[in-house]
Amino acid sequence: MSESLPRRAILELPDVLISQIAAGEVIERPASVVRELVDNALDAGASHISLRLLGGGIRLISVEDDGSGIPVEELPIALKRHATSKINSLKDLESVATMGFRGEALAAVNSVSEMSLLSRTAEAPNAFILDGQTGEIKPAARAVGTTVEVKELFFSTPARRHFLKSESTELAHCVEAVRRHALARPEVSFSIWHEGKIVAQWRSHPGESGWNQRLADVLGEDFVTDSVHIDFQSGPVHVRGRAGTPDAARARADQQFAYVNGRFVRDKVITHGARSAYEDVLHGQRQPVYVLYVQMDPTRVDVNVHPTKIEVRFRDSREVHQAMRHAIESALAVPRAQRLASGEASPFMSAGQTATPNSFLSATPSAPPSQSTWSQRGMAFSPDRASEDPAKAMAELKALWGSSNQIEETAPNPSGFTQSTDLSNSASHQSHAADHEWPLGRAIAQLQGVYILAENSQGLIVVDMHAAHERIVYERLKQQLDSTQITSQPLLIPASFAATPQEITTAENCAEVLSQLGLEVSTLSTKTLAVRAVPTSLAKGDPVELARSVLAELALHDAATVVQRAQNEILATMACHGAVRANRKLTLDEMNALLRQMEFTERSDQCNHGRPTWRQVSMRELDALFLRGR
Numbered sequence: 001m002s003e004s005l006p007r008r009a010i011l012e013l014p015d016v017l018i019s020q021i022a023a024g025e026v027i028e029r030p031a032s033v034v035r036e037l038v039d040n041a042l043d044a045g046a047s048h049i050s051l052r053l054l055g056g057g058i059r060l061i062s063v064e065d066d067g068s069g070i071p072v073e074e075l076p077i078a079l080k081r082h083a084t085s086k087i088n089s090l091k092d093l094e095s096v097a098t099m100g101f102r103g104e105a106l107a108a109v110n111s112v113s114e115m116s117l118l119s120r121t122a123e124a125p126n127a128f129i130l131d132g133q134t135g136e137i138k139p140a141a142r143a144v145g146t147t148v149e150v151k152e153l154f155f156s157t158p159a160r161r162h163f164l165k166s167e168s169t170e171l172a173h174c175v176e177a178v179r180r181h182a183l184a185r186p187e188v189s190f191s192i193w194h195e196g197k198i199v200a201q202w203r204s205h206p207g208e209s210g211w212n213q214r215l216a217d218v219l220g221e222d223f224v225t226d227s228v229h230i231d232f233q234s235g236p237v238h239v240r241g242r243a244g245t246p247d248a249a250r251a252r253a254d255q256q257f258a259y260v261n262g263r264f265v266r267d268k269v270i271t272h273g274a275r276s277a278y279e280d281v282l283h284g285q286r287q288p289v290y291v292l293y294v295q296m297d298p299t300r301v302d303v304n305v306h307p308t309k310i311e312v313r314f315r316d317s318r319e320v321h322q323a324m325r326h327a328i329e330s331a332l333a334v335p336r337a338q339r340l341a342s343g344e345a346s347p348f349m350s351a352g353q354t355a356t357p358n359s360f361l362s363a364t365p366s367a368p369p370s371q372s373t374w375s376q377r378g379m380a381f382s383p384d385r386a387s388e389d390p391a392k393a394m395a396e397l398k399a400l401w402g403s404s405n406q407i408e409e410t411a412p413n414p415s416g417f418t419q420s421t422d423l424s425n426s427a428s429h430q431s432h433a434a435d436h437e438w439p440l441g442r443a444i445a446q447l448q449g450v451y452i453l454a455e456n457s458q459g460l461i462v463v464d465m466h467a468a469h470e471r472i473v474y475e476r477l478k479q480q481l482d483s484t485q486i487t488s489q490p491l492l493i494p495a496s497f498a499a500t501p502q503e504i505t506t507a508e509n510c511a512e513v514l515s516q517l518g519l520e521v522s523t524l525s526t527k528t529l530a531v532r533a534v535p536t537s538l539a540k541g542d543p544v545e546l547a548r549s550v551l552a553e554l555a556l557h558d559a560a561t562v563v564q565r566a567q568n569e570i571l572a573t574m575a576c577h578g579a580v581r582a583n584r585k586l587t588l589d590e591m592n593a594l595l596r597q598m599e600f601t602e603r604s605d606q607c608n609h610g611r612p613t614w615r616q617v618s619m620r621e622l623d624a625l626f627l628r629g630r
């Protein structure tokens with residue numbers, strides 16, 4: 001028998017120790033204190049919040065607000081564990097709209113620091129200050145509002161203090177905590193001081209138009225100019241905010257801000273939904289940037305999952321995933337040339353005024369804008385609407401594949417490229433209408449068989465012609481083949497494999513989706529699955545491996561996403577073969593045709609691999625090259 005410690009009697013823990021244990025969950029570092037105190041200030045209705053720090057917040061954190069204040073008789077209660085003015089019942093909890101509700105932050109902070117609470121309500125003749133250590137209350141001077149001072153964090157718990165990083169690192173975390181709040185509340189002004197010097201200051205920007213201004217203040221103007229406006233309703237989920245263009249993506253995921261009902265969250269469903277919207281347009285491992293606000297009925301989301309409330313649980317995570325994905329995807333689909341042409345020149349206008357019409361966004365996200373939408377935007381011609389007939393699409397694809405020189409022929413020919421030749425004719429006489437300004441300009445030359453050079457009012461446009469055409473073919477194929485199924489090929493000998501219970505459940509629940517993907521998987525026994533058919537195009541691969549990975553994807557994501565992704569991969573390969581190769585001479589009309597197609601093709605700013613298809617070189621940049629003062 002192993003030696004055991006002598007048994008100790010069961011005793012209730014002392015209050016302070018309980019708080020210190022609880023503090024371990026909520027208060028990890030100075031930035032956690034900052035987050036909790038700013039939460040409280042916002043809940044108190046503050047419109048100005050200032051944060052003063054010493055020693056990266058380790059020596060002092062002071063948060064001052066002009067909120068409602070705390071009545072003197074409630075000051076001692078505020079420091080008690082599980083004492084809150086924000087909820088009173090389970091029903092309140094289920095629909096909580098404030099940042100706080102657990103009533104544990106002040107108690108936790110007080111147990112691991114030297115804390116004081118200075119506060120005054122509008123009714124009180126003066127302020128009062130409570131010493132968190134002694135419980136002593138004294139009259140003091142202060143305008144209406146509250147100042148919470150937290151000194152010597154973790155002085156009583158040296159083990160914790162040991163884990164803190166350098167002052168500058170802790171300061172950076174504190175600033176980040178306030179940034180998260182600031183992005184969510186443009187109507188509130190924030191200032192941050194460190195060692196007596198101002199570190200950041202964000203003026204208040206009330207009203208709808210304040211959002212973009214606040215985003216620019218906090219994340220830089222580039223964030224706003226290189227992002228698209230999002231306002232998308234999908235069932236009970238409303239997604240708003242801005243998502244960066246693929247060009248604005250970064251090496252690290254450090255500019256991804258997501259809020260659920262005003263609260264900053266780190267959530268897998270949201271992050272994955274957003275990332276999947278970029279699948280088709282982002283190059284390699286680049287990380288998208290976004291600030292997105294998800295709004296939904298509070299009863300559809302549980303915020304009481306984690307003490308710091310940074311995690312949430314959705315009642316229906318699929319609906320949130322889809323809303324995120326579609327919101328971003330549809331906004332990004334509009335080519336930049338279109339956005340510029342339709343007047344989103346200055347993103348610093350109110351959300352309601354933005355150029356991307358909400359009606360378009362909320363209607364059918366993946367469908368191209370209707371002709372009437374274009375004419376509403378003052379565009380003179382209708383986009384090249386691809387044929388809806390899949391058979392014709394396949395014929396076109398074959399024609400593209402089989403003919404590497406068709407693009408050189410300007411005379412009408414019966415091949416799939418006729419469509420664009422038609423367009424080139426219309427484009428050429430359109431371009432004679434001198435006063436019409438095409439976003440991507442008028443073609444002037446072809447460079448080294450690789451680039452198309454065009455001229456617009458801002459200067460020079462350089463287009464990577466293969467990359468651009470590849471996207472155009474790809475998007476057209478996607479549209480045309482959307483409704484058709486992937487053909488499947490039965491296996492002579494079904495491939496059986498030992499499956500996990502989850503794989504079996506997924507196979508049974510998703511039989512229909514699997515067949516859409518060209519897969520037939522049936523249950524042999526409670527532990528065995530058999531693959532009976534695979535997509536024709538993948539007949540040479542390992543059927544079991546294929547089935548396994550598709551089942552895994554299906555278990556994780558919604559079926560539509562999986563089907564679409566599988567299809568897209570096949571189409572992208574096809575498109576690459578179909579697109580015009582380098583070193584092919586194009587006529588001006590053909591170049592113009594390509595430019596016009598780009599203007600109206602969704603996602604045409606990036607090739608299928610996420611690389612840019614065109615760049616603008618402004619007159620200013622050209623002038624700078626020649627040291628020309630303008």
Ligand SMILES: Nc1ncnc2c1ncn2[C@@H]1O[C@H](COP(=O)(O)OP(=O)(O)O)[C@@H](O)[C@H]1O
Nearest residue numbers: 040044078084085100101102103104105106146
């Ligand atoms: N800055 C403040 N202004 C007004 N009241 C405050 C402020 N900070 C804290 N309080 C009051 O103290 C209570 C306890 O705060 P806290 O421990 O953070 O719990 P919670 O925020 O979850 O209610 C709050 O419910 C609120 O009534």
Ligand SMILES: [Mg+2]
Nearest residue numbers: 039040100105
């Ligand atoms: Mg709180």
